[in-house]
Each structure stands twice: as structure tokens, then as C-alpha cells.
Amino acid sequence: MKHTQSRVRRPASSGPEKRSRSSGAVAARTGIGDRWQAWIDHHRHVARESLHRFLATPMASAMTALVIAIALALPAALQLGLANFQRAVAGWDGQPQISVFLHKDARAAVVESFATKLRGDPAIAEVTYISSEEALAEFEQASGLGDLLVGLDANPLPAVLLLRPRDTGNSEKMQALVENLRDHALSDSVVLDLAWVQRLTQLTELGQRLSAGLALLLALGVILVVVNTIRLHIESRREEILVVKLVGGTNAFVRRPFLYSGLCYGAFGGLLAWCLLLGAVLLLSGPISSLSSSYGSSYTLAGPGISYFTGLIGGAALLGLLGAWLAASRHLRAIEPS
Amino acid sequence: MITFDNVNKRYASGQDALVRISLEIPRGDMVFLTGHSGAGKSTLLRLLTAIERPTKGSILVAGQNLNRLRNSQIPYYRRNLGIVFQNHQLLFDRSVFDNIALPLAVAGCSKREVGRRVRAALDKVGLLQKEKENPITLSGGEQQRVGIARAVVNKPAILVADEPTGNLDPQLSQEIMQLFRDFNAVGVTVLVASHDLELIARMRRRVLTLQAGQLIYDGVPSREAHPV
Numbered sequence A: 001m002k003h004t005q006s007r008v009r010r011p012a013s014s015g016p017e018k019r020s021r022s023s024g025a026v027a028a029r030t031g032i033g034d035r036w037q038a039w040i041d042h043h044r045h046v047a048r049e050s051l052h053r054f055l056a057t058p059m060a061s062a063m064t065a066l067v068i069a070i071a072l073a074l075p076a077a078l079q080l081g082l083a084n085f086q087r088a089v090a091g092w093d094g095q096p097q098i099s100v101f102l103h104k105d106a107r108a109a110v111v112e113s114f115a116t117k118l119r120g121d122p123a124i125a126e127v128t129y130i131s132s133e134e135a136l137a138e139f140e141q142a143s144g145l146g147d148l149l150v151g152l153d154a155n156p157l158p159a160v161l162l163l164r165p166r167d168t169g170n171s172e173k174m175q176a177l178v179e180n181l182r183d184h185a186l187s188d189s190v191v192l193d194l195a196w197v198q199r200l201t202q203l204t205e206l207g208q209r210l211s212a213g214l215a216l217l218l219a220l221g222v223i224l225v226v227v228n229t230i231r232l233h234i235e236s237r238r239e240e241i242l243v244v245k246l247v248g249g250t251n252a253f254v255r256r257p258f259l260y261s262g263l264c265y266g267a268f269g270g271l272l273a274w275c276l277l278l279g280a281v282l283l284l285s286g287p288i289s290s291l292s293s294s295y296g297s298s299y300t301l302a303g304p305g306i307s308y309f310t311g312l313i314g315g316a317a318l319l320g321l322l323g324a325w326l327a328a329s330r331h332l333r334a335i336e337p338s
Numbered sequence B: 001m002i003t004f005d006n007v008n009k010r011y012a013s014g015q016d017a018l019v020r021i022s023l024e025i026p027r028g029d030m031v032f033l034t035g036h037s038g039a040g041k042s043t044l045l046r047l048l049t050a051i052e053r054p055t056k057g058s059i060l061v062a063g064q065n066l067n068r069l070r071n072s073q074i075p076y077y078r079r080n081l082g083i084v085f086q087n088h089q090l091l092f093d094r095s096v097f098d099n100i101a102l103p104l105a106v107a108g109c110s111k112r113e114v115g116r117r118v119r120a121a122l123d124k125v126g127l128l129q130k131e132k133e134n135p136i137t138l139s140g141g142e143q144q145r146v147g148i149a150r151a152v153v154n155k156p157a158i159l160v161a162d163e164p165t166g167n168l169d170p171q172l173s174q175e176i177m178q179l180f181r182d183f184n185a186v187g188v189t190v191l192v193a194s195h196d197l198e199l200i201a202r203m204r205r206r207v208l209t210l211q212a213g214q215l216i217y218d219g220v221p222s223r224e225a226h227p228v
Helices: A002-007 A015-021 A032-056 A058-090 A108-120 A132-143 A146-150 A171-183 A195-236 A238-246 A251-294 A306-331 B041-048 B071-078 B096-107 B111-124 B140-152 B170-185 B197-203
Strands: A098-102 A124-130 A160-165 A187-192 B002-010 B016-025 B030-034 B056-061 B081-084 B158-162 B189-193 B206-211 B214-219
Touching (some): A032 B111, A058 A306, A108 A124, A108 A160, A160 A171, A171 A187, A195 A238, A195 A306, A238 B096, A251 A306, A251 B071, B002 B041, B016 B041, B016 B056, B016 B214, B030 B041, B030 B197, B041 B056, B041 B189, B071 B081, B096 B111, B096 B140, B111 B140, B140 B170, B158 B170, B170 B189, B170 B197
Parallel strands (some): B158 B189
Antiparallel strands (some): A098 A187, A124 A160, B002 B056, B206 B214
């Protein structure tokens, strides 16, 4: 017994403890300020610990982060490609133009008066007359097929009136104008040079939707990857969760480290995705600028800038957080002391 | 401090683990709970620690009715209890210090306060010099004392121990019991479940004996004729 007392000090003999105990056993209370500070400290501690855990198993963590990165890089690359495509076509003249092909046997004087009348029309901004001779000359020059035309005994090209409508935004008005022109006795056929512009916008729209759909689908994939990873984390820390619950840990307390882990996976995945994107752009920018310079353009590929950097990392971190939250709320409930 | 009023516990299997248990443990008492395995000791402790809820009857702890405790309130209720387990439930991925600090971290104690209290608890169980070690390197008796330090670090009003000397030799068991007695001496209500009748008899404290889920003895046994 003496041996015991030499090793085990009785609490009754420890001065200040005794005084605080004099009124009997009372559960210890902690002040609000202290709690707030402790809460912040705990967050900081848990964040650090989660990062340590993430880095402690570099291979496994990198694999998960890479899966997330690939899933995010795909829609991001599509988006970046679209943005670049739009930038590339922005230089082109997207103004719609109406070509009125005139009857071959129309007399010059009548055509002239028709052109004058059109110039007076408030719906038309500009009228350019290209005679069949001018058209032929232009064709010879542009196509380099002048020799071919030598064999023809007559000029096959009609005269053209090129019109620039004023109100290009209103497609109904434009369509009405076209109908009007088509009804005119002089016009052989009328072509509204709008289709390709429309097609281009439609194509871009299609691309946007595709990339949005893909992003949605792959975001779901990212969440599932994180859910599964965090589920394994929770399983491997079962003992600890049980003990923490027995000593009065709230669900939020138990959940916290896993949320930070999810955040870690997401953020690293986002960072890797951005790096993948940057790598792809660097890989492609050489061939693309030489291609565009062969067309006489100084176009260069725009890389994923700071907006992609923050967007990818922030978005991925949020997805990671969401996945971890789902995993934690689903699996932590199942771990209760028994 | 602890009141069981007509408490029944029937498991889903239809087995009655506790039958009409009524008992009263006043503040500052030290009580032993004994009985054969399967008699209902563990069930009683599980009800007391809000791991399970009674099928019938009510349990009052420090004026709080456990039946009315919402699931979200259970953690806060448990912070008023110190729980000592037979198999210590220590975490081997962290130091002795961090194991003992766990209830304080959970309760949101400041770092300074944590250091002070953990060392005070370690001092009480005589392991002050082992705070940096991993509990896996400690002996069974030392591990149990770390478990006790963790149970008392938050200065709980009630200390509950489930077979705390189950795996220890008589000498170490005696030391552990002495620790419980010391905590009781400063006002902590102590409830120890144990089947070590020899040891219990020597303590000369109130004993509750369970048999087949029923309370068959409640009193202070004499050395000569202790129950069962």
C-alpha cells in the first residue's frame, strides 16, 4: 500500500484542486471567449492535421487528386477551347449581307435606278454594285482559275448588288427585306448571307451546353470519388470516432477532420486540373501559332489564367467539401458506441 | 445524483436485460455494481451513459431525465461523466498527453487550460513523466491509469467504470481502486462495475448486485458474508 501511495498521489493533497472541489463535484465550465478561441484553434489544428494526413500517403492521395483533376480538366478544357474559338472568330466580319443577283439581261440604266432607289431606303445602310465584268475580274484574281474562263465564250457571272441592312439585330425585318427584294422584277435570286453567322453562334451555343452538361456530370463524379475516399477514411478511424463520441464529442466535432480532408482532396485536384490545362495549352500553342501565322494571322492560344486557377481550385474544394459532408453524414451516424 | 425508477430494458431479441430496476445513488457516494456476466451490469452502464435508452421507466442524472435527452444533447450530457473502460479505449496513434486531452478538446478548452489540466490529471494518477509516450508502450496498469486520467480530466461530477480492474493483478487492482476512492473523497460520485468480489468486500462500500436483470442486493456487505 505504501508503494501505491508513493506512485499515485491523491487528488485531495493537491492544494488548489481541493479548494475548487470544496463544494462537491461540479462539471467544469468553460467561458464563451475561451470556447471561441478553442474552436478557432481546433479548426486550425484539424486543418493542419488533415493536410498532414493527405501528405502522409502521397501516392494514394495523388491518385485520388488526379482522378478529380482529370474529371475537372475535361470540361474546363472544352470551355477554354470554346473561349479561344470565339476569340479566333471575333476578328471575322460577322455583319450580315444581302446579295441580290440580277437577271443577266437587265439593262444598266434600270439597274442604276434600282440601286438609287435602294440607297434611299432607310432599312439599307450601304449598297455596292458589282457588274458582271467586275465579278469576273475578281473571280479570276481570287481563285487563280482565270485560264479556265478563257475557254468560255460568255461571262457566266451575273451582276450583283451587295446590300448591308441597317438593323441587323432584327432577323424578322431582315427576312421581310429579303422577301421584298426577291419579289422585285430585276432580281434573279437573293441570298441572305446570314446563315454561317447563325450556324457559328449555334455551334458555339451547342459547345457551351455540351461543356456545361459534361461539367455537371463530372462534378457528380468528383463528389462520388470524394464520398468514397472519405468513407474509407471514416472506416479507418472508427476507434477514434467511438472514443470521441463517448467523451462527449458532438457530430460537428467528429465530422470536422473529414470535411477538411475532403477540402484537401478537392483543392489539390483543382490545382492539378489547372496544371493539366496549362500543360495542354503549352503543348498546343506552338503548332497553333504556326498554323495561324500561315494564314497571316497573329492569333495565339490564350492559356488558363487566374480566373481558371481560382475557379478550378475553389470549385473543386467546394465539391470536395460537399462529398465529404455527404460521406460524413451518411457513415458517421452508423458509428455509435455499443 | 443518479436515480433509476422502474427501469426496464428489453432488447429487440426479446431478452429482458434489466427488469424493474429502481435505485438511488446520492451525490458523493461510491457504489459497486456486481453480478455475473450477463446479469445486466453492462446494460445498466449503457443506459447511464446514454448509449442506449430504457424500454420503460426513467433515469435521472443530476436532475436531468435521460428519457427526454435529444440525440443532439447526448454529447453535452456525456461531458459530465467520466467513463473508464475495461479495455481502456486508448488511441495508439497519439501520445498519452493527447489521449487525456481528448475530452478537453471536445469540450473546447483553451490550449493553456488543456496543458494545465492534463498535467494535473497525470499527476493524480502518477504518470506525469510519461506524457510524451505512446500508450502502447505502457504496461496494462499504466494504460488503465491513463484511461482514468482521461475520465477525470474534465472534472466530471460522476465517474463510471466498467470492470476497470478486469485485466489487472490484485496489486494493480488495489492501486486503481485506491484512485477511485481518492476521487470519491473529493466529492465525485463513483459507480464501479466489477466482478472482483474479494476486492469489493475489502472496500466496504455500498454494493448493488444484479442477477438476471434484477436487483437482488443493495447494501454494505460485511467481510464475512458478502452476497452471491
